[in-house]
Amino acid sequence: MLIVSRRPVSIRPPAFHSVLLRSSRYNLPVTPAVKDLHFRLATPADIPRIPPLIEASVRALGPQAYSQSQIEQSLGTWLGLDTQLVVDGTYFVAEVLASGALAACGGWSRRRTPFGSDHRPGRDDALLDPKTDAAKIRAFFVHPGWARRGVATRILELCEQAARTEGFSTAEMGATLTGIPFYRRHGYQEGLREDLPLANGEVLPIVRMSKAL
Numbered sequence: 321m322l323i324v325s326r327r328p329v330s331i332r333p334p335a336f337h338s339v340l341l342r343s344s345r346y347n348l349p350v351t352p353a354v355k356d357l358h359f360r361l362a363t364p365a366d367i368p369r370i371p372p373l374i375e376a377s378v379r380a381l382g383p384q385a386y387s388q389s390q391i392e393q394s395l396g397t398w399l400g401l402d403t404q405l406v407v408d409g410t411y412f413v414a415e416v417l418a419s420g421a422l423a424a425c426g427g428w429s430r431r432r433t434p435f436g437s438d439h440r441p442g443r444d445d446a447l448l449d450p451k452t453d454a455a456k457i458r459a460f461f462v463h464p465g466w467a468r469r470g471v472a473t474r475i476l477e478l479c480e481q482a483a484r485t486e487g488f489s490t491a492e493m494g495a496t497l498t499g500i501p502f503y504r505r506h507g508y509q510e511g512l513r514e515d516l517p518l519a520n521g522e523v524l525p526i527v528r529m530s531k532a533l
């Protein structure tokens with residue numbers, strides 16, 4: 321009952337409640353960790369809370385594939401919050417039931433910008449056509465204390481279901497190198513590698529990945 325009172329009913333799309341009740345389509349067990357979390361759409365009140373979560377995630381989990389310098393240069397530009405997704409009602413957070421802290425965030429988009437934060441160069445907020453375009457999977461970040469406990473899996477399920485409900489039949493993303501094993505595990509196939517320019521002249525390599533929904 322406490323859980324219900326926390327939900328931002330006003331911005332949730334009609335299909336959301338039924339999505340929450342579905343069991344995992346990836347046949348991963350519902351871990352005790354996931355049961356300790358409340359998955360809901362992000363609200364404007366979450367906007368200041370999300371960047372610290374993203375920074376904690378990238379600083380702890382990013383070094384598996386990137387240098388410290390690449391990480392610091394990417395935070396706030398390529399890696400960060402796109403508030404348009406919050407406004408659109410397509411960005412989720414996982415909140416710790418016991419404390420209210422954020423454990424993870426991630427979302428999808430019906431707009432053309434493929435990845436990156438509010439401050440990335442070359443944004444394009446034009447709407448995609450679900451009949452011909454792929455929905456964008458966007459900005460998944462899990463707090464290191466909650467990693468490898470199925471949290472991002474649950475958010476990905478919510479995103480894919482919501483995109484399917486809007487008529488998309490394909491999803492794609494620009495995956496960080498640290499994200500590739502996760503997306504591969506969920507059926508995404510690797511495409512072209514892209515080197516995103518950083519302010520200090522280095523690059524951030526990412527890989528385009530996609531799958532049929």
Ligand SMILES: CC(C)(COP(=O)(O)OP(=O)(O)OC[C@H]1O[C@@H](n2cnc3c(N)ncnc32)[C@H](O)[C@@H]1OP(=O)(O)O)[C@@H](O)C(=O)NCCC(=O)NCCS
Binds near residue numbers: 466471498
């Ligand atoms: C990538 C990320 C979102 C995955 O989140 P997560 O909640 O730990 O993922 P899950 O627990 O749902 O993982 C599900 C499966 O994906 C695969 N997987 C996830 N992370 C993996 C890793 N680091 N190495 C290898 N496989 C991994 C595993 O098969 C895992 O199942 P298992 O733990 O039973 O082996 C998280 O590591 C993260 O936030 N990384 C830093 C930020 C980042 O790079 N985000 C991606 C942006 S595109």
